[in-house]
Amino acid sequence: MNNEQQLSLFDDSSFNSNDQKALIPTDAKIPIPSGTYADMIEIAQHCNQCHRCELGQTRTHAVVGRGHLQALIMVVGEAPGQNEDETGLPFVGKAGQLLEKILASVNLDTEKDVFISNINKCRPPGNRVPTTEEMEACKPYLLEQIRLVDPKMILLAGATAVKGLTGDKRGITKIRGQWMEWEGRLCMPIFHPSYLLRNQSREVGSPKWLTWQDIQAVRAKFDEIRKSI
Numbered sequence: 001m002n003n004e005q006q007l008s009l010f011d012d013s014s015f016n017s018n019d020q021k022a023l024i025p026t027d028a029k030i031p032i033p034s035g036t037y038a039d040m041i042e043i044a045q046h047c048n049q050c051h052r053c054e055l056g057q058t059r060t061h062a063v064v065g066r067g068h069l070q071a072l073i074m075v076v077g078e079a080p081g082q083n084e085d086e087t088g089l090p091f092v093g094k095a096g097q098l099l100e101k102i103l104a105s106v107n108l109d110t111e112k113d114v115f116i117s118n119i120n121k122c123r124p125p126g127n128r129v130p131t132t133e134e135m136e137a138c139k140p141y142l143l144e145q146i147r148l149v150d151p152k153m154i155l156l157a158g159a160t161a162v163k164g165l166t167g168d169k170r171g172i173t174k175i176r177g178q179w180m181e182w183e184g185r186l187c188m189p190i191f192h193p194s195y196l197l198r199n200q201s202r203e204v205g206s207p208k209w210l211t212w213q214d215i216q217a218v219r220a221k222f223d224e225i226r227k228s229i
């Protein structure tokens, strides 16, 4: 960014200009005000050319989201893995298949009832956890996605998703299954499906068993909300 472009950041009157908007993918210091994007396609275009953090240097595809654009439920995970980076779609590997099964177990359909996204849109090398700076750089895109989809509840898959969206740093085993409010929306932390893949037991009290309790609570809340709208 040259001096003139940087100075223009201080000029409120130019804030919504197309020039200003075009700078968003270039630097995490450039804000993304609420209402910047008209639709998910615009967000995807910016994410695919984005270098607000270093993850933009190694991605194949930015992974923006899939599912219903006006879903009542939004699932937010951590960041894309290898399959997701290659296809440009979130949750398409083994963990994604398990997520589909978990949702289907209570008759929730990802094409109809759910929109799926991640805190970070680009794959961290070696599937490491995204850094706080990387999460902060990408968060405005997620906030815009939440504004556009306007879900009535958000399922936060794993501790990184909880921390990335709400700032809550507690461990997932402590807070999973508990409804929490964030910005006026109901959120429920759940185990990340990849954690469930590493913990196959179905015994009472196991992560899989607990997730079964959580997804039933989600279904009950989904029915309650649907009746009220």
Ligand code: SF4
Binding pocket: 047, 048, 050, 051, 052, 053, 054, 055, 056, 057, 062, 120, 121, 122, 134, 137, 138
């Ligand atoms: S992870 Fe997000 S902020 Fe970082 S380069 Fe990708 S789209 Fe941009």
